[in-house]
Amino acid sequence: MKEDAVREKLATCTRIFAMQGLLGMFGHISAFLPESGRVVICPGAGADKAKARAEDMLVLDLNGHVLEGMGSLPREWPIHTELHRSRADALAVAHCHAHYSTLFAIASRPLHPVTMSGAIFADGVPLYRAAEFIDTPEHGRRLVEVIGNRRAVLLRCHGFVSVASSIEGMLHTSLVLEDNARKSVEALQLGDLHPLSRDECVRIEPTYPEARAKTHFTYMAIQEARWDRQPATGLGPPV
Amino acid sequence: MKEDAVREKLATCTRIFAMQGLLGMFGHISAFLPESGRVVICPGAGADKAKARAEDMLVLDLNGHVLEGMGSLPREWPIHTELHRSRADALAVAHCHAHYSTLFAIASRPLHPVTMSGAIFADGVPLYRAAEFIDTPEHGRRLVEVIGNRRAVLLRCHGFVSVASSIEGMLHTSLVLEDNARKSVEALQLGDLHPLSRDECVRIEPTYPEARAKTHFTYMAIQEARWDRQPATGLGPPV
Amino acid sequence: MKEDAVREKLATCTRIFAMQGLLGMFGHISAFLPESGRVVICPGAGADKAKARAEDMLVLDLNGHVLEGMGSLPREWPIHTELHRSRADALAVAHCHAHYSTLFAIASRPLHPVTMSGAIFADGVPLYRAAEFIDTPEHGRRLVEVIGNRRAVLLRCHGFVSVASSIEGMLHTSLVLEDNARKSVEALQLGDLHPLSRDECVRIEPTYPEARAKTHFTYMAIQEARWDRQPATGLGPPV
Amino acid sequence: MKEDAVREKLATCTRIFAMQGLLGMFGHISAFLPESGRVVICPGAGADKAKARAEDMLVLDLNGHVLEGMGSLPREWPIHTELHRSRADALAVAHCHAHYSTLFAIASRPLHPVTMSGAIFADGVPLYRAAEFIDTPEHGRRLVEVIGNRRAVLLRCHGFVSVASSIEGMLHTSLVLEDNARKSVEALQLGDLHPLSRDECVRIEPTYPEARAKTHFTYMAIQEARWDRQPATGLGPPV
Secondary structure, X not given: OOHHHHHHHHHHHHHHHHHOOOOOOOOEEEEEEOOXXXXXXXXXXXXXXXXXXHHHOEEEOOOOOEEEOOOOOXXXXXXXXXXXXXXXXXXXXXXXXXXXXXXXXXXXXXXXXXXXXXXXXXXXXXEEOOOOOOOOHHHHHHXXXXXXXXXXXXXXXXXEEEEEOOHHHHHHHHHHHHHHHHHHHHHHHHOOOOOOOHHHHHHXXXXXXXXXXXXXXHHHHHHHHOOOOOHHHOOOOOO | OOHHHHHHHXXXXXXXXXXXOOOOOOOXXXXXXXXXXXXXXXXXXXXXXXXXXXXXXXXXXXXXXXXEOOOOOOOOHHHHHHHHHHOOOOOEEEEEOOHHHHHHHHHOOOOOOOOOHHHHHOOOOOEEOOOOOOOOHHHHHHHHHHHOOOOEEEEOOOEEEEEEOOHXXXXXXXXXXXXXXXXXXXXXXXXOOOOOOHHHHHHHOOOOXXXXXXXXXXXXXXXXXXXXXXXXXXXXXXX | OOHHHHHHHHHHHHHHHXXXXXXXXXXXXXXXXXXXXXXXXXXXXXOOHHHOOHHHOEEEOOOOOEEEOOOXXXXXXXXXXXXXXXXXXXXXEEEEOOHHHHHHHHHOOOOOOOOOHHHHHOOOOOEXXXXXXXXXXXXXXXXXXXXXXXXXXXXXXXXXXXXXOOHHXXXXXXXXXXXXXXXXXXXXXXXXXXXXXXXXXXXXXXXXXXXXXXXXXXXXXXXXXXXXXXXXXXXXXXX | OOHHHHHHHHHHHHHHHHHOOOOOXXXXXEEXXXXXXXXXXXXXXXXXXXXXXXXXXXXXXXXXXXXXXXXXXXXXXXXXXXXXXXXXXXXXXXXXXXXXXXXXXXXXXXXXXXXXXXXXXXXXXXXXXXXXXXXOHHHHHHHHHHHOOOXXXXXXXXXXXXXXXXXXXXXXXHHHHHHHHHHHHHHHHHOOOOOOOHHHHHHHOOOOXXXXXXXXHHHHHHHHHOOOOOHHHOOOXXX
């Protein structure tokens, strides 16, 4: 995909994340172009993500030097550069202070798949245990170690990071993670959970559902196009 | 009722379900015309249910062959065809990933009637235990066995299926199920529940309240007519 | 107050209740004119309470005969007539299927004052234990016995009834009851509560805060006047 | 800062608090001008805070005498005057009946920092134990004693008071407190929490993040500028 198209899609994705309450004062998402080694990333803390446009996206190299763009660089840019550098399948990365996922990062309780869609987390979601900003390449490399080859990692008292091989996958993975977290925490009121086993997950979802992720992106983009930009009106129906 | 009228009513019902957060990226509803053996069903994953029109409805035969319509066929169409085929009183069927009902399908806890309206679930709501998509007629027949003659069934880590003898009844039954689930899970914070006994349910609701279901449908249709199509503005007041 | 003014104020109050999610498909509110023995009441199940106007109000006598108005009579009209008949201070009555209050009526747990405003419930909120519609004068008289001289009563698996000596007080009492219920159920997650003692309540609120109720009504009426009639946009800030 | 600029900023801040559901029927915020000894404060109970303008702000002296303004003086003005008088760093003060913070004030459970932003509460949040309105200078002085040099205090069965050295800081501190409270209460469903230790807090936030507070204020002001003034649409994404 050309860089212009990536900027356009990442901007749409930024607005969808804002609509869903996953990006606000904090949080950022990025996409990597391996052929050029350039990272496209949304602007950082305080930017109005609900109105992000393609031209608001920043472009970085893998050392965090801003090559293009005027907005503020996210403080935790090394989350993105280190994941893009080290995993060939990490072409898109999100960092969010998402409400329900963060609850697990506060209670340090393992997060298991409890929905059909959640089967993509068959390998679990590890926890980055240090309560610190990931604002140096060294911290970024530690994050890379903790996440291993998994799709997401929780950051203690902080939020989550998710990775996918496409922007659509990064959106789908993030929405499913947050929904799976909300359903887990609320279902615990009913007693012990019966999460999906690893075998069940693999049977439900033998490979990553890339086609469904693309459908999901299109569905959310339709909602976003008519969103009235009121903060609390975008929290969509359950995944 | 003529097929055109069924299409129109099912489209309105689809938009009401979307408004209430019961249909979104996933989920689908259908109605059966026994005289022609034709099934009218809303389009599947990713369709913009909040704007569904009569002409967006698909028509299937009981073997899942699309007879009319351009949209995507829901993957789990056998839920609908097998229930319509086997139960004379299942003229309308809903499958939803509804948030609160799904909590019970995650914790595998029985769902009992706890509201006056919930008395329609005097016979309980069974659980389909396999975590799998119901995307073959064989799975559909297994669902028919599990639900028996009851009004709804929970699908493990997945959602619910409800049946009624009218589109209005399918809406009413689904809204009451979800409200009953939410109230149950939240009331458990207060200690043990005192659900309605089977006898109390029968005394409250000797037969299915079809007239109230029709009033409920009309009430929701009024809300839907002025809905601004913002995802989070349609979650209505408690049933 | 003249009957015309009562109709106008009760219609405004009906819309405020709808905005707050306390009236929807179900629930109704009334006011009594002791000099004429006439009851003004909003229409029943399915009426679009969010758009209720003065001319939609019904007028009854104390035996439930409709004297004026075209809308549907609420099935549980005896709640209103029997309370108006028997308590001189019950000039306004509300019956709501309010979400959080109903949780207490499901778990049969006593509801204690836990907010400064909640001090108006110093004498507690009793429970009407039968799960039945209050649709006969006999049931209404039983309700009168259970509530005694208190401000509100919970109905098992059903909702609440509140009484006050003015429409403004009926609104204030209802909003405070629901807020007190929500805060109680959610605070229980933190461990045992320390509700206000009877002595503390009396010290905080020696008499019913009628002036504050009037201010509250005016405040809510300002919100209602600009309400966009979307179901989920009216749930106001905490009391 | 000139008094006119303080009025303007406090009015914007009042509207932001209203948008976030932190000010409604109750609650008030103030700023102090030490050079003139004058207190700027928003109007009290029942004022339409969502539409507050600079000219609606009241000006008091430290004894609660109204020097300018027509609106109703908040009943609990001594909260503001006594804090402004006694702490040189308390140039801005908020009193809110915020939902989640109040839960801790009902259950009398200590509130610990559980988010990166919450590290500003390294010294804890004490509890004012008397259930009483703080409507006399004597009560105000007791509040000053209880809060000590900390950033916030919970009021039993009532709400919170927060202080900061700027209006932006008062907003940031209040939003972070409420978010930290919500995440704590919901995470407890998952089991014991692992809050940030005092050492971790100091490492994360060695000094008060005044620059981030200013960015946060600007971010919220952008949201407020396009807010449609519907009560439930302003509840923003998680901090």
